[in-house]
Amino acid sequence: MSDRSCLDLRETQIQTTGSGLTMVIDKGLGCHSFTDLLETAGDYIDCIKFGFGTAPLYPNDILISKIELAKRYGLTVMPGGTFLETAIQQNVVPAFFNSVCRIGFNGIEVSDGTIEVTRSQRSELIREGVKLRLRVVTEYGKKLSGSLIDANSLAVTVDEDLSEGADLVTIEARESGKGVGLFDERGDCSEGVLESVTRMLGDCRHIMWETPLKQQQVLMIQTFGSNVNLGNIPPSDILSLETLRRGLRSDTFHLGDQVTPFFYMI
Numbered sequence: 001m002s003d004r005s006c007l008d009l010r011e012t013q014i015q016t017t018g019s020g021l022t023m024v025i026d027k028g029l030g031c032h033s034f035t036d037l038l039e040t041a042g043d044y045i046d047c048i049k050f051g052f053g054t055a056p057l058y059p060n061d062i063l064i065s066k067i068e069l070a071k072r073y074g075l076t077v078m079p080g081g082t083f084l085e086t087a088i089q090q091n092v093v094p095a096f097f098n099s100v101c102r103i104g105f106n107g108i109e110v111s112d113g114t115i116e117v118t119r120s121q122r123s124e125l126i127r128e129g130v131k132l133r134l135r136v137v138t139e140y141g142k143k144l145s146g147s148l149i150d151a152n153s154l155a156v157t158v159d160e161d162l163s164e165g166a167d168l169v170t171i172e173a174r175e176s177g178k179g180v181g182l183f184d185e186r187g188d189c190s191e192g193v194l195e196s197v198t199r200m201l202g203d204c205r206h207i208m209w210e211t212p213l214k215q216q217q218v219l220m221i222q223t224f225g226s227n228v229n230l231g232n233i234p235p236s237d238i239l240s241l242e243t244l245r246r247g248l249r250s251d252t253f254h255l256g257d258q259v260t261p262f263f264y265m266i
């Protein structure tokens with residue numbers, strides 16, 4: 001969530017709401033849609049993930065220009081964790097890092113959602129990313145339908161990932177937000193699990209919750225406040241998420257007390 005606003009702050013009563021991060025999952029926007037997204041909502045995005053293994057499917061020039069544009073907006077841009085998992089599976093991790101840097105990504109996601117990755121492999125991948133000056137985001141959780149989060153192992157993983165140099169740990173909810181991690185088949189949160197997770201974690205500043213569905217975004221904002229880090233947000237939902245953060249939508253209207261709404265648009 002940006003500290004900037006498209007409105008002139010000197011002439012309005014808008015207050016910005018701080019530093020909660022927003023990560024978009026891009027499943028293959030063309031250059032025009034991508035430019036539109038950044039022109040319209042770039043102020044409210046911090047990180048763009050080219051979901052799963054979509055990155056190598058683009059024509060090179062389009063991939064490069066999307067990455068360059070995202071960086072001009074000051075964003076972290078990274079391929080999906082599944083792409084790195086593919087490289088691990090195919091035993092071509094050095095080539096992965098090489099291509100990621102050559103093509104211009106400034107971040108990576110280290111995950112084990114589909115394959116098994118040992119602790120030492122995970123640490124090595126994080127350290128390699130850091131060494132290459134990439135922002136390293138890790139992911140906790142399996143993609144298998146019905147797999148729940150174990151609060152103890154999450155807390156241990158978060159500690160180790162951060163101490164190896166990761167910046168953030170995302171909590172798996174997939175692109176669907178259903179039947180995985182904290183969420184059931186309808187996308188509703190198992191509040192018992194969320195409670196034990198937050199109790200174990202304590203400080204959630206380095207956690208990014210994958211919350212592709214509105215009901216999940218609302219729950220996290222109500223639980224952690226406007227500045228909670230939220231990921232896997234569909235490109236079309238960036239402004240609506242920002243309204244939730246700022247109390248400009250019925251679901252989180254009470255937050256409007258903290259964030260003065262505006263009356264002067266220009």
Ligand SMILES: O=C(O)[C@H](CS(=O)(=O)O)OP(=O)(O)O
Nearest residue numbers: 051052080081082083174175
């Ligand atoms: O885990 C994710 O956030 C994504 C999306 S999905 O699980 O494949 O639906 O995968 P990723 O490989 O990190 O882009």
